[in-house]
Amino acid sequence: MIEDKNPQRTSISQLGEFGLIDHLTKNFAITQASTLKGIGDDAAVLDFKDKKVVVSTDMLVEGVHFDLAYMPLKHLGYKAVVSNVSDICAMNAKATQITVSIAVSNRFPLEALEELFEGITLAANEYKVDVVGGDTTSSQKGLIISITAIGEADEAELTYRNGAKSNDLLVVTGDIGAAYMGLQVLEREKQVFLVNPNSQPDLDAYTYLIERQLKPEARKDVRTLLHALEIKPTSMIDISDGLSSEIIHLCKQSKVGCNLYEDKLPLDPQFINVCEEFDIDSTTVAINGGEDYELLFTIKMEDFDKIKGNPNFSIIGHMTQESEGIHLVTRANTKIALKARGWNPIAE
Amino acid sequence: MIEDKNPQRTSISQLGEFGLIDHLTKNFAITQASTLKGIGDDAAVLDFKDKKVVVSTDMLVEGVHFDLAYMPLKHLGYKAVVSNVSDICAMNAKATQITVSIAVSNRFPLEALEELFEGITLAANEYKVDVVGGDTTSSQKGLIISITAIGEADEAELTYRNGAKSNDLLVVTGDIGAAYMGLQVLEREKQVFLVNPNSQPDLDAYTYLIERQLKPEARKDVRTLLHALEIKPTSMIDISDGLSSEIIHLCKQSKVGCNLYEDKLPLDPQFINVCEEFDIDSTTVAINGGEDYELLFTIKMEDFDKIKGNPNFSIIGHMTQESEGIHLVTRANTKIALKARGWNPIAE
Numbered sequence: 001m002i003e004d005k006n007p008q009r010t011s012i013s014q015l016g017e018f019g020l021i022d023h024l025t026k027n028f029a030i031t032q033a034s035t036l037k038g039i040g041d042d043a044a045v046l047d048f049k050d051k052k053v054v055v056s057t058d059m060l061v062e063g064v065h066f067d068l069a070y071m072p073l074k075h076l077g078y079k080a081v082v083s084n085v086s087d088i089c090a091m092n093a094k095a096t097q098i099t100v101s102i103a104v105s106n107r108f109p110l111e112a113l114e115e116l117f118e119g120i121t122l123a124a125n126e127y128k129v130d131v132v133g134g135d136t137t138s139s140q141k142g143l144i145i146s147i148t149a150i151g152e153a154d155e156a157e158l159t160y161r162n163g164a165k166s167n168d169l170l171v172v173t174g175d176i177g178a179a180y181m182g183l184q185v186l187e188r189e190k191q192v193f194l195v196n197p198n199s200q201p202d203l204d205a206y207t208y209l210i211e212r213q214l215k216p217e218a219r220k221d222v223r224t225l226l227h228a229l230e231i232k233p234t235s236m237i238d239i240s241d242g243l244s245s246e247i248i249h250l251c252k253q254s255k256v257g258c259n260l261y262e263d264k265l266p267l268d269p270q271f272i273n274v275c276e277e278f279d280i281d282s283t284t285v286a287i288n289g290g291e292d293y294e295l296l297f298t299i300k301m302e303d304f305d306k307i308k309g310n311p312n313f314s315i316i317g318h319m320t321q322e323s324e325g326i327h328l329v330t331r332a333n334t335k336i337a338l339k340a341r342g343w344n345p346i347a348e
Numbered sequence: 349m350i351e352d353k354n355p356q357r358t359s360i361s362q363l364g365e366f367g368l369i370d371h372l373t374k375n376f377a378i379t380q381a382s383t384l385k386g387i388g389d390d391a392a393v394l395d396f397k398d399k400k401v402v403v404s405t406d407m408l409v410e411g412v413h414f415d416l417a418y419m420p421l422k423h424l425g426y427k428a429v430v431s432n433v434s435d436i437c438a439m440n441a442k443a444t445q446i447t448v449s450i451a452v453s454n455r456f457p458l459e460a461l462e463e464l465f466e467g468i469t470l471a472a473n474e475y476k477v478d479v480v481g482g483d484t485t486s487s488q489k490g491l492i493i494s495i496t497a498i499g500e501a502d503e504a505e506l507t508y509r510n511g512a513k514s515n516d517l518l519v520v521t522g523d524i525g526a527a528y529m530g531l532q533v534l535e536r537e538k539q540v541f542l543v544n545p546n547s548q549p550d551l552d553a554y555t556y557l558i559e560r561q562l563k564p565e566a567r568k569d570v571r572t573l574l575h576a577l578e579i580k581p582t583s584m585i586d587i588s589d590g591l592s593s594e595i596i597h598l599c600k601q602s603k604v605g606c607n608l609y610e611d612k613l614p615l616d617p618q619f620i621n622v623c624e625e626f627d628i629d630s631t632t633v634a635i636n637g638g639e640d641y642e643l644l645f646t647i648k649m650e651d652f653d654k655i656k657g658n659p660n661f662s663i664i665g666h667m668t669q670e671s672e673g674i675h676l677v678t679r680a681n682t683k684i685a686l687k688a689r690g691w692n693p694i695a696e
Contacts, residue, residue, distance in 0.1 A: 036400065043439045054391040059492075059494060101405050133405050134405060135407045142489075146483075150403065160385065253388070
């Protein structure tokens with residue numbers, strides 16, 4: 001998706017490792033007060049004073065997590081940052097710094113890496129995280145991106161996976177399933193393109209889904225929203241691996257059960273239309289799809305009035321005693337045991 | 349180098365991502381007081397109170413940074429941790445936590461990953477760093493390891509690359525070049541083995557070199573040693589990319605020149621013998637070899653008496669005005685401009 005038909009191609013090896021790092025990182029500005037020293041020494045130096053430090057890491061592999069046939073490099077760089085920032089948000093913390101390590105095969109020219117770093121820079125600016133370190137090296141095949149995000153929080157606001165209690169309400173932000181269906185649309189277009197490279201895709205009916213897949217955003221606003229509502233979640237988790245597997249994680253770590261209500265799942269109208277077009281069950285996609293960088297959290301029953309009707313949040317269920325198990329309650333009011341069928345990058 | 353002729357091979361995909369992470373990380377103990385929460389949530393939580401936080405990251409790629417033909421997986425895991433801890437040591441800081449991300453192709457059975465994690469665990473115990481996070485995923489080809497190390501230091505003890513002054517003494521720890529020659533010995537044995545798989549290598553004459561290549565150690569002792577000698581280095585850097593390129597980094601960032609003396613380079617007798625055997629100039633290897641996880645630092649001239657004769661340290665040169673340039677002074681007392689020919693993982 002590098003649109004220029006006559007792109008300039010500069011071999012990465014011409015620059016050497018240090019030259020390449022200097023070139024790619026020169027646009028990273030330091031904006032966080034906690035960043036004492038960014039890129040350019042053996043390590044970055046951070047200063048969090050009396051705050052707690054939060055750290056998360058993710059690795060993205062070409063052919064496993066993304067396909068460059070429809071994922072522009074700039075979007076990939078943006079999404080790689082978002083997926084890490086989302087993990088920090090899921091601690092109810094504020095992302096402050098990231099490190100970025102890249103391995104690329106020599107089929108990538110410098111201009112491709114520049115695009116990737118443009119996306120990283122855009123996300124770093126949007127989420128106000130300082131890029132404070134990294135590594136750039138060769139791969140035998142494809143592109144691999146490893147990002148570590150660092151954040152800060154007061155001890156009192158930190159939210160773990162193990163704090164949910166029986167009778168707590170289960171809440172999800174935004175809507176779910178759209179990123180997965182965006183991927184299905186892009187996969188279909190790729191197949192059409194392979195058969196007829198001159199076909200002009202008409203993607204107007206899918207813009208929201210494609211945006212959810214190619215340019216997701218992390219819910220950095222949730223911390224502020226909850227703070228304003230005077231709600232402290234009892235537990236919280238990022239659902240980018242799929243709602244069902246993350247509900248199971250929350251329940252196991254909190255030693256509780258859960259009833260999830262099918263009719264409460266927040267689905268975008270475009271998502272519902274496209275599920276019908278693809279003849280796929282929308283509930284199955286919504287609970288198993290993954291890549292929705294939304295947050296799942298539990299709140300005390302007495303906080304119900306503070307959150308009801310808020311367009312940012314949907315109450316989708318409630319926690320139960322552990323012995324009651326983890327169930328989806330269908331529209332027909334039957335209870336089905338919830339299984340983790342979230343995305344599995346290890347499966348063959 | 350998995351020696352068992354009838355190894356058990358368990359497919360990684362049987363476990364799934366979460367099962368695999370649980371299985372591989374169950375031996376990681378938390379020993380650092382600053383680790384509030386380790387593996388098992390969206391992010392780890394760290395608490396450094398009034399200390400400064402130091403962060404460094406490195407990516408290792410099969411076929412680029414290591415060859416599994418002679419690098420046992422356990423050693424690889426150990427070395428991957430060491431190389432990151434070394435960067436923290438080079439800040440004159442103490443490593444406290446690491447995150448470990450791994451991508452593997454499905455040719456690796458579970459037992460191979462267990463070996464890798466055994467090495468990681470061994471190093472984590474040796475260096476007293478807590479493994480607080482990570483990611484495990486598939487690769488299209490080979491094994492990729494990305495480690496981020498976190499450390500702590502008082503602001504006053506932190507040592508950067510940009511603090512060297514003209515007339516400062518240039519000091520290196522340990523000896524240099526041995527890791528590179530260890531690699532040459534292993535490469536030669538691999539070629540012999542490819543021709544005759546029944547050959548029994550006699551590596552007695554090379555034990556030190558091979559150990560430096562396969563099981564290097566980070567100089568966590570240097571911080572304590574310097575503290576005891578009441579020396580605060582003016583600048584410091586890790587030389588795993590090669591002495592010459594790191595001297596140039598120090599000089600550029602500190603805006604000074606340098607005279608490095610060939611006859612002061614600390615070389616192990618085994619290293620000198622093997623350079624003769626391979627008919628390679630020992631000075632060239634010593635200053636360009638890389639993978640010696642030693643530290644290079646500068647001290648004020650008046651600290652000379654505190655450090656002279658100390659077996660841990662060799663004074664190998666002194667800093668000059670920037671305009672005088674960066675030179676190697678040979679045994680014949682001629683001055684040669686120092687060039688960075690450190691290892692370049694980006695070159696084709």
